Amino acid sequence: MRDISMILKSVWKSLFVFSAISVIAVSTVNAQDAKEGRTLFKAKCSSCHALDHKVVGPALEGVSDRHPEAFLLKWIPNNAAMIAAGDPAAVKLFNDNGKVAMTTFPELDEAKVKDILAYIKEGEPKAAVDPNAPKTGAQDSGTSGLSIAGIVAIVVLAIVILVILGRASKLLERLILQKQGIEIEEDVPLKVGVRKMFKNKKFVMFFILCLIICLGSFGWMGMWETGVHTGYQPVQPIKFSHELHAGINQIDCQYCHNGAFKSKNATIPSLNVCMNCHKAVQARDKYDGEISPEIKKIYASLGYDPETQKYDESKAKPMEWVRVHNLPDFAYFNHSQHVVVAEDAIRKAKGLQPNEPVCFACHGPVNTMEEIYQYSPLTMKWCINCHKETDISGQKNNAFYAKVIEAHEKIKKGEKITPALLGGLECGKCHY
Amino acid sequence: MKGSTLAMNKNKFVYTAFLAIAFAATFSACKDKRSTGLEYARNMYDPIAYNPDQPNKNFKDGKTAQLPPAHTKPVGFTEYDEFPNTKEGYEAAGVSMVNPLPVDTINLAQGQHLFKVFCSPCHGEKGDGQGHLVKIEKFSGVPSYFSGSSSRGGEMKALTAGKIYHTITYGVNNMGSHASQITPIDRWKVVMYVQELQKQQ
Numbered sequence: 297m298r299d300i301s302m303i304l305k306s307v308w309k310s311l312f313v314f315s316a317i318s319v320i321a322v323s324t325v326n327a328q329d330a331k332e333g334r335t336l337f338k339a340k341c342s343s344c345h346a347l348d349h350k351v352v353g354p355a356l357e358g359v360s361d362r363h364p365e366a367f368l369l370k371w372i373p374n375n376a377a378m379i380a381a382g383d384p385a386a387v388k389l390f391n392d393n394g395k396v397a398m399t400t401f402p403e404l405d406e407a408k409v410k411d412i413l414a415y416i417k418e419g420e421p422k423a424a425v426d427p428n429a430p431k432t433g434a435q436d437s438g439t440s441g442l443s444i445a446g447i448v449a450i451v452v453l454a455i456v457i458l459v460i461l462g463r464a465s466k467l468l469e470r471l472i473l474q475k476q477g478i479e480i481e482e483d484v485p486l487k488v489g490v491r492k493m494f495k496n497k498k499f500v501m502f503f504i505l506c507l508i509i510c511l512g513s514f515g516w517m518g519m520w521e522t523g524v525h526t527g528y529q530p531v532q533p534i535k536f537s538h539e540l541h542a543g544i545n546q547i548d549c550q551y552c553h554n555g556a557f558k559s560k561n562a563t564i565p566s567l568n569v570c571m572n573c574h575k576a577v578q579a580r581d582k583y584d585g586e587i588s589p590e591i592k593k594i595y596a597s598l599g600y601d602p603e604t605q606k607y608d609e610s611k612a613k614p615m616e617w618v619r620v621h622n623l624p625d626f627a628y629f630n631h632s633q634h635v636v637v638a639e640d641a642i643r644k645a646k647g648l649q650p651n652e653p654v655c656f657a658c659h660g661p662v663n664t665m666e667e668i669y670q671y672s673p674l675t676m677k678w679c680i681n682c683h684k685e686t687d688i689s690g691q692k693n694n695a696f697y698a699k700v701i702e703a704h705e706k707i708k709k710g711e712k713i714t715p716a717l718l719g720g721l722e723c724g725k726c727h728y
Numbered sequence: 729m730k731g732s733t734l735a736m737n738k739n740k741f742v743y744t745a746f747l748a749i750a751f752a753a754t755f756s757a758c759k760d761k762r763s764t765g766l767e768y769a770r771n772m773y774d775p776i777a778y779n780p781d782q783p784n785k786n787f788k789d790g791k792t793a794q795l796p797p798a799h800t801k802p803v804g805f806t807e808y809d810e811f812p813n814t815k816e817g818y819e820a821a822g823v824s825m826v827n828p829l830p831v832d833t834i835n836l837a838q839g840q841h842l843f844k845v846f847c848s849p850c851h852g853e854k855g856d857g858q859g860h861l862v863k864i865e866k867f868s869g870v871p872s873y874f875s876g877s878s879s880r881g882g883e884m885k886a887l888t889a890g891k892i893y894h895t896i897t898y899g900v901n902n903m904g905s906h907a908s909q910i911t912p913i914d915r916w917k918v919v920m921y922v923q924e925l926q927k928q929q
Contacts, residue, residue, distance in 0.1 A: 342869035344879070344901050352901050397815070399879035491739060503742070510749050522766045523773075529761040546860045548845040554909045564781055572904030577866055614791055616783065625775045669761065 333415030336408055340401055347419060348585060350603065351576060354393055356416050363389075365413070372409045374400045420581075529669035530618040534593050536668075543663035549655045556631040556655070560724065564617055570594050578602070620670050627676075630724075634658075637696040638688065645686040806912040811890075813898040818880060818891060825890030827923075829916050839921030842914055846906055847922075855925030869902065874928045885926045892919045 337345075344352035359368065367385055371378060375398045378386035390397075404412075493499055541547050550556060555563030571594065579588035587595075587602060595602055599611030623629055634642065639654045646657040656662065660671025672678060691697045706713045719725065767773070778784050784792040796802060811821040829835050844853060852859040855873035862870050871878065874885045879901060896915050899905040910918060 338865075338868040340869065344869070397880075399877070400881075401877075403876070487739075490742075494739065494742065507745055507749070514749075518766060522768050525764045527761055528764050531762060545849070545864070545866060547849050550845045551849065551909070558911075566908065568904070568908055572899075572906065573861075573867070575904060576902040614783075614789075617781075619781075622773055624773045626772060 329411045329414040330418040331415075332408075333411035333413070334420075336404070336412050337415050340404065341412065344398070347416065348580070349578075350605070352396065353398060357419070359416055360413055368413060369406055369409050372412070373402055373404050376400050524673050524675055525620075525622070525670050526673045527669055528620060529667055530620060532618055532667075533615055534590050536590075537666050538662045538668050539664055539666045549653050549662070556635050558632055560628075560630045560632070562631045567594055567598050567615060571598070571600070575605075620668055621674065623674060637694065638686070640694075641686050641688045641691065645682070808897060808912075811894055815880065818894050821894040822888045822891035825888075825893060827889045827893075827916050827919055829913070829920060831920055835917050835920055836924065838914070839917035839919075842910060842918050843921045846910055847918065850903075854928065855922065867902070873922060873925045887926070889916075889919050889923060892922050 341356070342351075345354070345356050347355065347357045349355050363371070363385070371386060371389070375386065375390070377400075379390050494503075541552075542549065552565040552569055553562040554565075555561050574591050574594055578591055580586065582588065593615075594600075596611075597613055597615045599608040599613075600606075601608065635654050642648075642654055642657045648654065648656055658672050662668065662671075688697070703713060703718055706717075714720070778792040780793045782792050783790050787794060801807065811817040811825070843851075847855075848859055849861050850859040850867050850870045851857060851873070852862070852870075857870040857872040859867075859870065861867040871884055873887075876884050878884050878887060880891075893915055895903070896910065896918060897905060897907045906915075
């Protein structure tokens, strides 16, 4: 009897161990499949599909529950053939999704499709949150004002406490002295003391001198800084982070500010440029599956509905960015003249690294600015100093200087030359 | 009596001066980054004419940047109406459009620069679909120019100039239209460079 129970026990034990091992094995195989599937999904499917929301094609979460596996194994590699053959389920799926043709993937065999389906079933593996992860544009950086106020409050409080303590100790001292029967001289009141001091001519002279120096230096500093906007950092309607876009994502300045290389203005990108990426990039992983509130502002401004992916122009309202860099209207500055014609000279003069855009020469390290601010003073002195120091010799292959030299040669030879040849017909020569 | 009133006045003056200094010191010490600071003649900074990105109450929608009136086109504007953003338009562009620019080193160099700025963040500098944004997993599903098949049929390496131009102009799938950022002539330079990349193995 005992033997039987022992045998049963050991059988039970081995069964348990076996099943545990097999579960682990299966799950690791699954994980492996899902990992393969994730790579394939990212490479083949994700330009049109996401797991949890509609992109170009429908959301794929739970696709294995909606369609039998046999159907999916045929549909994914070659949906066009199924539709052409008139498969009713295939035709229905095609019609239900706005008749947008899906790419065929003849290179995906059955094993690969199963890997992808395994990944869709498992979902995105939960990534550990990295505490050192760089900050994103969603975080608020407007704490400096508060902290300054806090420091001021602490200082004021400390002064108040010191004064009170001083008074208290004086009072105690006086009480002790009175108890001992010692008469004390009454304190000279502050007002009378100050009045006495100001009867002293030497002190008055010294005081007036201090006053003049203080007011003079404050006035001087104030006048130097009048109209100089260095460090100006207005609050923008969207918390757009240049640190994220130009720094971490390494998107070239010109991608958005494409006017800088063509015209006088660097141009603030219109929202369709944002949508080139933000139609798909919605930072849902940072907001519990919701679209980032800052990206939602782009959608709201355009009247774009991310669910239907349609624009409603009647709901559109232009985004009002706040201008940071603003030259006086009487000063003419041309971006293309600086970033195209003078690029090499400016790079040399400012010692920029080859991987840094020429824009950094004046706009500073934009790729580290969470919030954009004015880096350079943009004063006339600042312009003139750079124009005095920058070396533009050795610009033989530069079309701009080649033209200038050509015109000079013509003048030297006494050939006919008109203002039109020197760009005198450009509208911007007179009208800007 | 007269002397004491004078002293009083002097005192008042001194107190006021003290206050003024304290005031000036506090205000100049904490410069507000949200404000432009002290300005003289602000009206000389602001343009008299409207800048394109300014609000404008003269128009109903409040914008200065208006679309040209209907049925007009700016001088030198390249029309692209005969190839609409449809599968048919794409196929037609692929057959009938040819690159008007000669393949030379200058055009290719400019095409390479434009490609680096506008395409390589996703498509990669080699055109292999492994741009920086793909590597850091911000974007995915970017095809390579020289392997695999196009989502609209055919081999990627066999895409014609007209099809590439159509794609840059209108975008496809997750890629948006780049027409507002790249001028038609620059688009052809990009097409030229992309066709060089297609020749890779």
